[in-house]
Amino acid sequence: MKFDKTIVILGPTASGKTGVSIEIAKKIGGEIISADSRAIYQGMEIGTAAPSIEEQAGVPHYGIGIVHPDQRFTVADWKQFAETKIAEIRARGKIPMVVGGTGLYIDALIYDYHFTDEKKLDQSDRTEMCANYLTIGIKWSPEQLRERITQRADKLFVQDLYTETEKLVEQYNWNTQAMKSNIYQFAWGYLQGEYNLEEAKKLFVLDDWHLAKRQLTWFKRNKNIKWLPLAEVESYVLKCIQDEQGR
């Protein structure tokens, strides 16, 4: 299939980005670039709910587990990485899809941030800049999102997470940026007996909820996002591609 825009699928944590994007990619010959500032790190796949090889279902994924947690990896690094991958995917005749919840990363890409000491980009350029991107946000009501976060916590707090946490604790310093404020601190607190499983989950759900709110605040300023309920995302994307084809 041909489509010259890059598809961007964003949304807060637990909004269902991973699932839909893989479904869409399978249908359109898409390849996925993760825009997730934590899934970037190696050894944090379980805790960041990154898709496993099986879940990826043969769809190529980029940007997951590409640096060690104690390595410095900035927005600028990510932007460059994403741009390179987009060019490569396109050269192969496939459709690039950027999927994630890190607003800064996505804006850096679609608004073409320049990382210099100079002033901010002129806001008036914004609409024009992202003409090359089809940006879709997954919309949930606060209640629904909270429920999803809670349910996901139940799926996340299992043996695999504890194993991963122990490995991370053993290998890296708690003070690295990568380890800051994520599920591992709660998993570790539970493993250390600071609180029971129920409390650990509760703390994580609250933390994740706060994250979701901040993500949403960030996304709000991007007026070019097409917000859709999860169930409508796939058909919308397919329709956009068909319309493009018809020209």
Added chain:
RNA sequence: GCUGGAAUCGUCUAGUGGCAAUGACAAGAGACUGUAAAUCUCUCGGCUUCGGCCUUCGUAGGUUCGAGUCCUACUUCCAGCA
């Protein structure tokens, strides 16, 4: 039943005569172009012509210019004795 202690914003909490009342959490809004799942800011009794006004600290009285703070009774809860 007797004797102590306690009742303050959604929750916990500070407050021993000048208080719309401390702090934390939760909640809400927002900022953010170099580790962003980070970091930071604002609001948080009601109304306001932003000067203020009104209603609040278990309930009802009392003392006082003034009471969340002192006194009396009552209600509820906790602890000890029975």
